[in-house]
Amino acid sequence: MDKSRIKNVFVLSTAVLTFISFWRASAIVLCDFGSSAYYAGGIAAKAYGPAFPYFILAVMLFAGFLLMAYIESSSLFTRGGVYVVVRETMGKTMAKLSVSALLFDFMLTGPISGVSAGLYLAYLIEVLLPYFGINISVNHRFIAVIFAVAVVIYFWFENLKGVKESSENNVRIILFVSFVAILLLFLSVFTIYKKGFVWPEFKFHFSDESLGWAKYIDFLKPVGLIGILMAFGHSILALSGLETLAQIFREVEDPKIKNLKKAVFIIFIFAFTFTGILTFLSAVIIPYDKIISKYSENLLSGLAMELAIPYAFRIGLKILVVISALLLLVGAINTSMVGANETLKRVAEDGLLPDKIRELHPKYGTTYKIVTLVALAQSIIILLSGGDVFLLGEAYAFGVLWSLTFEMLSLIVLRFKKYDVEREWMFPLNITYDRYKIPVGLIIIFIILFSVSFINLFTKNIATISGISFSIILFWIFTHFEKKDEASMELHKEDVEEEKVNITTENELKNIVSKLTKPKRILIPVRNPNNLVHLKKTLEEIDDSVVDLVVLYVKGEKDNYDKNLSYDSLDNDEKTLFREVILMAEKYGKTLTPVIVFSNDPLYIIVYFAILGRFDEIRMGVSGNYGAEAQLEKIALNWGILKPKNFDKKIMVKIIWENKEYDYTLN
Amino acid sequence: MADSDILKVSDLVSVKDIIILDKNFKNINSLTEYLVDLFYPEMEKVISKNLLLEKINTSPSFHTVLENGLFIPHMKLDNLDDFKAKLVILKKPVKDTETGFDIKLVFIFFTPLEKEFFGKHLNLLSNVAYIFKDISRYLSCDNPEQVYEYIKSVK
Numbered sequence: 174m175d176k177s178r179i180k181n182v183f184v185l186s187t188a189v190l191t192f193i194s195f196w197r198a199s200a201i202v203l204c205d206f207g208s209s210a211y212y213a214g215g216i217a218a219k220a221y222g223p224a225f226p227y228f229i230l231a232v233m234l235f236a237g238f239l240l241m242a243y244i245e246s247s248s249l250f251t252r253g254g255v256y257v258v259v260r261e262t263m264g265k266t267m268a269k270l271s272v273s274a275l276l277f278d279f280m281l282t283g284p285i286s287g288v289s290a291g292l293y294l295a296y297l298i299e300v301l302l303p304y305f306g307i308n309i310s311v312n313h314r315f316i317a318v319i320f321a322v323a324v325v326i327y328f329w330f331e332n333l334k335g336v337k338e339s340s341e342n343n344v345r346i347i348l349f350v351s352f353v354a355i356l357l358l359f360l361s362v363f364t365i366y367k368k369g370f371v372w373p374e375f376k377f378h379f380s381d382e383s384l385g386w387a388k389y390i391d392f393l394k395p396v397g398l399i400g401i402l403m404a405f406g407h408s409i410l411a412l413s414g415l416e417t418l419a420q421i422f423r424e425v426e427d428p429k430i431k432n433l434k435k436a437v438f439i440i441f442i443f444a445f446t447f448t449g450i451l452t453f454l455s456a457v458i459i460p461y462d463k464i465i466s467k468y469s470e471n472l473l474s475g476l477a478m479e480l481a482i483p484y485a486f487r488i489g490l491k492i493l494v495v496i497s498a499l500l501l502l503v504g505a506i507n508t509s510m511v512g513a514n515e516t517l518k519r520v521a522e523d524g525l526l527p528d529k530i531r532e533l534h535p536k537y538g539t540t541y542k543i544v545t546l547v548a549l550a551q552s553i554i555i556l557l558s559g560g561d562v563f564l565l566g567e568a569y570a571f572g573v574l575w576s577l578t579f580e581m582l583s584l585i586v587l588r589f590k591k592y593d594v595e596r597e598w599m600f601p602l603n604i605t606y607d608r609y610k611i612p613v614g615l616i617i618i619f620i621i622l623f624s625v626s627f628i629n630l631f632t633k634n635i636a637t638i639s640g641i642s643f644s645i646i647l648f649w650i651f652t653h654f655e656k657k658d659e660a661s662m663e664l665h666k667e668d669v670e671e672e673k674v675n676i677t678t679e680n681e682l683k684n685i686v687s688k689l690t691k692p693k694r695i696l697i698p699v700r701n702p703n704n705l706v707h708l709k710k711t712l713e714e715i716d717d718s719v720v721d722l723v724v725l726y727v728k729g730e731k732d733n734y735d736k737n738l739s740y741d742s743l744d745n746d747e748k749t750l751f752r753e754v755i756l757m758a759e760k761y762g763k764t765l766t767p768v769i770v771f772s773n774d775p776l777y778i779i780v781y782f783a784i785l786g787r788f789d790e791i792r793m794g795v796s797g798n799y800g801a802e803a804q805l806e807k808i809a810l811n812w813g814i815l816k817p818k819n820f821d822k823k824i825m826v827k828i829i830w831e832n833k834e835y836d837y838t839l840n
Numbered sequence: 841m842a843d844s845d846i847l848k849v850s851d852l853v854s855v856k857d858i859i860i861l862d863k864n865f866k867n868i869n870s871l872t873e874y875l876v877d878l879f880y881p882e883m884e885k886v887i888s889k890n891l892l893l894e895k896i897n898t899s900p901s902f903h904t905v906l907e908n909g910l911f912i913p914h915m916k917l918d919n920l921d922d923f924k925a926k927l928v929i930l931k932k933p934v935k936d937t938e939t940g941f942d943i944k945l946v947f948i949f950f951t952p953l954e955k956e957f958f959g960k961h962l963n964l965l966s967n968v969a970y971i972f973k974d975i976s977r978y979l980s981c982d983n984p985e986q987v988y989e990y991i992k993s994v995k
Contacts, residue, residue, distance in 0.1 A: 802958070803901055809962040813969025814906065837962055840846075 182679040185751060185767040192426035192762045193340055199439040200343035201421055201511060204504030205282055206236070206414025207350070207444050211498045212289040213410040214452035215469035216566035218461065220407040221395070222378025226456035228408040233449035237441040238618050239415055239577060241600055244437060245615075246584055247422045248430055248597040251760045254419040255576045256519050262583040262590060265523075265655070271579040272520055273647035275416055277640050278572035279516065282509035283551035284558055285410075285565040287321025290502035292470045292562060294320055297495040300488070313470070314560025321555045324503045329548035332510050334537050343507065346500040347443070353497040354447045356490065357476060361454040364481040373456040382567065383407055385634040393631055406629040410566060412573045414440075417508050420515035427717070427762035430597040451476065470562055473498065506551070513547040514540060525651040567633055571640030574626040581619040588612045676769070685768055686786040689721040694788040697765075698725045698779050702750040704794040705757065707829035711792050712761040722765035724754050725782060727775035776804075780811040780839075783824050790825045801828040801835045812839045845959030849971050850992045852925045852949070852964070858984035862931040868903075868911075868943065871934050872896060875913065875948045878926050883950075886919045905936045909944035910972045916961065918953045923964070925949035929978055929987065945975045970994075 193201075213232075217225035250257050255275050260268035295313035302309065331342070379395045387393035387403070395403050418436070425432050455476040459468060468475025477490040518540055521531045534541040558565050584600070592609050602614030630637050679685055695715065697708050708724065715722065726747070743751070751767060758765050772778045783791050796804045808826055816839075828835040859878070865871040873893065880889050887895075896902045896915065904912045926948050933942035947968045951961040971994045972978065981987045 799900075805962055806901055806965055809965040810904065810906075810912070810969050813966035813971075814973065816966070816970060837959065839966065840963070 181771045182682050182685065183676050183769040183771075184679055184685060185676055185769065192764055193421070193424050194426055195432040195436040195439070197340040197344055198418070198421055198425050198432070199436040199443075200347040200504075201340050201508055202414045202418045202436070202440050203347050203443055204343045204414075204501060205286070205417055205508035205512070206412070206440060207347070207447050208286050208289075208501045208505040209410050210444075210448035210451055211293065211471075211473055211502060212285065212562055212566065213408065213448060214455060215464070215472040216410060216563055217404075217408045218456075218464050218472075219469050219563060220380060220383035220566075221404045223374040223376050223456070223461040224404060225408065226373050226453040227375060228404045229452040230445075230449040231405065232408045233445045235621070236412060236415065236444060238614075239412065240418065240437045240441055242581060242584060242615060242618060243415060243418050244430065244433055244598045245596055245600045246580065247419060247433055249587065249591065249594060251429075251756070252423050252519065254416055254516060254519060255580045256516060256523075258583045258587070259576075259579045260523070262586040263579070267579060269520075269525065269648050269651045269655075270644065271576045272516060273644035273651065274572035274640060275576035276513060276516060276572065276647060277643040278569065278576075279416075279509050279513035280547070280550050280554060280643075281565060281569050281572075282414075282512075283325055283506040283547075284321060284554040285562060285569055286502040286505035286509070287324050287551075287555055288314075288317045288558060288560050288562050288565060289470075290324070290499050291317025291320035291560065293474055293495045293498040293502075296471045296474055297491060300491065317560035317562075318555055318558075321506075321560075322552050324506050325548050325551050325555065328503070328507045328510055329544060331507065332514065332544045332548075333534055333539055333541050335539050343504050346504045350447070350497045350501045351443070353493050354451065356493070357451055357473065358446070358454070360480045360482060360490070361451070361458060361476065364458055364479075365454075367481040368458075370457045373453075373461070377404060379403065383632060385632040385637075387628075387631040390631060393628070399628070402624050402628045403632050406570070406574075406625045406632060409570045409574060409625065412570070412577065414505075414508060414512075416516070416573070416576070417512035420512050420519075423759045425762055426764075427712075429760075429762045432762070434598065471498075509551070510544060510547050514543050517543045517547070520651065525655050527654055527657075564635070567635040568639050569636065571629065571633065571636035572644070574622065574629060575640075578619065578622045578626050581615060581622055585612050585615050585619060588615070682768075682770070682782050682785055685723070685766065688766075689723070689786060691717075691719050691721040693720045694723070694786055695720055695790045695792060696723050696725055696779065696783050696786065696788045697792050698727065698775070699750060699754060699794070700726065700775075701794070701797065702746065702753045704797070704830075705753055706831055707792045707794045707827070708754065708757055710829055712757060712763045712765075715763070717763040717765075722763065723782075723786070723788075724765050724767045725779065726750065726767070726769050727778050728769055728771050729773060729775075776807045777811050777815070780808060780815050784815055784817070784820065784822075787822050788824060790827060792827045792829055795828055795830045801830075804828055805835060805837050809837070809839070845963050847923070847960040847964045847967065849925075849947075849964070849967050850988070852923055853927050853988070853991070855984045855988045857925060858927045858929075858987050860929045860931065860981070860984060860987070864932055865930075865934045868905075868934060868936050868938075871911075871930075871943065871946070872902075872913065875926070875928065875946060878928075878948075879924060879950070883920075883924065887917060892917075903938065905939045905941050905943060906969065907939075907941055908973065908975055909933065909942050910969070910975055911936070911943040911946045911948075912965065912968055913946065913948045914951065914961075914965070916951045916953045916957075920950055920952040923949060923951055923957075923960070927987065927991075929981070945972060945978055947972065 214225060214229055217229060246253050246258050256268050256272040259271045292313055295311055295316040298316065299311040377395055377400050381388065384395065393399060422433060451473060455472050459475055459479045464472065464475065473494050474491050477494045478487050480487060517526065518531060520526055521528065530542050531540050532542055533539065589609055599610065600612060600614050603610040603612055695711060697711060699705060699708060711722065754767055770778050779791060793804065795801045805826065805828060824839040826837045826839060865874065876889060876892055899915055902913045902915055928946040930944055930946065933944045936943055949964065951957050971991060977990060978987055981990060
């Protein structure tokens with residue numbers, strides 16, 4: 174074979190060309206969403222009194238409906254989330270506002286989780302130290318701050334390496350936490366059986382802080398429906414994990430919506446049982462006054478210590494609870510970083526942040542600048558909080574509530590605006606009128622969300638002040654860079670929306686072949702971004718767990734042959750081509766390897782690579798220059814030229830276009 | 841590709857279809873005219889010579905010249921009931937100005953237009969490119985019989 178025809182080989186890499194299972198997706202989301210079990214009950218108990226377990230349970234049920242709404246939005250947008258959904262319906266200004274608010278909560282998720290984990294650890298240390306003959310007073314909040322900052326630094330580094338790597342840890346965490354949760358559940362039922370139980374009182378005791386400005390407003394008295402909404406608002410503490418679900422949807426493997434549904438089911442069952450039921454059982458087993466005086470900062474440790482089992486077992490169980498708290502809560506820091514990173518990426522893609530912020534890490538291909546910014550902001554918030562989880566709880570939930578409110582409103586509008594777009598799944602309770610499906614279910618969810626968000630504006634004044642301030646600053650930043658971007662768009666009108674990918678050089682094509690490990694291999698040459706039917710059909714039908722897909726683009730040598738090719742040196746058509754390839758891979762959740770080869774003879778390289786890599790198939794689109802028959806002739810000719818003696822493999826060539834296919838086996 | 845699509849070069853050409861030529865050609869066009877002449881009057885019922893030459897001039901696939909000096913002019917023709925082929929070895933190479941390659945060996949063939957012949961057509965193209973990878977061995981042959989024997993011996 175004439176290797177001189179291959180001038181250089183490049184491999185495009187991006188963090189999203191490998192995909193994760195629904196287990197991993199669930200684990201990532203649960204590490205945020207499920208972690209509220211450790212602090213939501215304590216914070217809610219202190220905020221409004223003994224009725225808290227009913228509201229935590231209700232919030233978890235409500236979250237199930239919100240999760241379902243996310244399935245509908247994901248079926249509309251592969252790269253979705255609040256920003257994209259709101260932008261599509263209500264325009265950029267509302268989208269910027271929503272995402273600014275949401276980011277506020279992402280910034281708080283890490284700190285509240287880290288501080289809560291630190292507090293669990295501090296209370297355990299306090300109990301264990303006397304056993305080692307050490308009698309010193311433990312400063313819980315100091316330990317909490319040190320611990321939380323250390324974990325943020327750890328996950329900052331993990332996220333530099335990419336979500337796939339870090340999600341493995343999430344799965345292990347969730348498995349261990351599930352074990353502890355089942356143990357607690359079983360022993361709680363045993364304790365109730367032994368000691369009997371009293372239903373928690375459905376009574377409100379709003380503290381001055383938790384009434385906020387409402388205490389100065391006559392019609393906002395904490396009774397009846399208003400009281401219920403106030404209590405509900407103080408119980409919504411960890412819904413930011415839901416947005417993470419939308420952000421990682423692009424990385425969920427095929428079949429995407431089916432896997433998303435499975436993930437949603439797992440998330441709901443886990444969160445409802447772990448947060449809802451365990452908080453309820455804590456309130457059944459531990460008297461309310463004791464929760465307030467002793468366990469408000471470590472409720473589940475309190476549950477372990479109040480079970481009807483021998484003291485040594487209680488200590489043992491407390492240790493397990495603390496380990497699980499540390500694991501899950503630190504997992505929440507990871508999730509919040511993943512979520513914030515993905516959200517900011519989406520915003521930056523839209524020109525609301527400087528493009529340089531999306532620059533990829535040369536080794537790991539991750540958006541390291543965004544990850545670093547998020548970690549920095551979370552560390553500062555932890556230090557400012559001084560380890561006070563109630564203060565963080567008071568500030569929490571402003572962003573997630575308002576962003577979810579906007580998202581629900583957008584989904585309702587989309588039912589009318591995009592009534593003709595097929596949804597793989599639709600939120601239930603719809604009435605068909607003319608060509609529209611009127612989303613009664615979504616409207617109910619929206620009304621509840623809006624009411625709670627509105628009431629929270631008055632009752633959670635720390636959240637309102639800090640949330641609005643943060644959102645305004647971020648909104649201003651987004652608007653500032655948007656204007657700059659518009660100015661530069663005027664100068665470069667031909668620029669395409671860019672995907673950020675790394676390009677790595679391989680000395681030879683055989684280095685790429687050595688990385689192909691699956692039983693079947695398909696080579697997909699691409700050239701025209703408007704002619705990717707063959708790639709689409711392939712992604713629709715193949716099972717990528719057993720097929721290695723290599724997408725090959727042969728760049729003409731005469732087109733500025735550059736040994737140090739970077740993504741920026743590709744022309745606009747080529748960037749569009751690769752963006753389309755990446756988006757398609759994301760849409761179908763299938764893994765592929767994009768390769769660029771510099772050569773002056775594309776068909777020669779295609780056959781050469783197919784032989785070298787012992788590919789089973791070559792799937793091509795129809796060439797606009799030759800037509801399918803001439804294309805096959807050239808392939809056949811090159812096969813004759815290149816086929817080595819004793820080469821025993823048959824390679825199927827498929828020329829694919831809409832509703833038609835030409836097959837030929839090279840033998 | 842079905843087994844029925846396999847078409848060996850040795851099955852298609854016989855000794856009488858192999859020509860060793862010691863003649864000067866001005867360019868590829870005059871060579872082409874000579875090559876077309878080889879199929880006449882046999883192909884008169886299929887297509888007139890002038891019409892064939894006209895078609896050849898507008899067919900890009902007819903102009904297939906490889907780096908090693910192998911020229912494989914080929915075309916699908918209506919009304920043809922079977923493959924027609926000739927092998928011409930040029931003692932005096934002809935310069936192809938388009939590719940810059942010197943044409944030393946020509947394998948010209950015509951394929952029936954019907955769909956069922958297309959698989960064989962592709963297989964023949966592969967086989968021709970494969971068999972004549974090393975054309976020096978054919979160029980050194982003294983007579984068509986020797987060439988034919990050599991074609992048959994290639995596996």
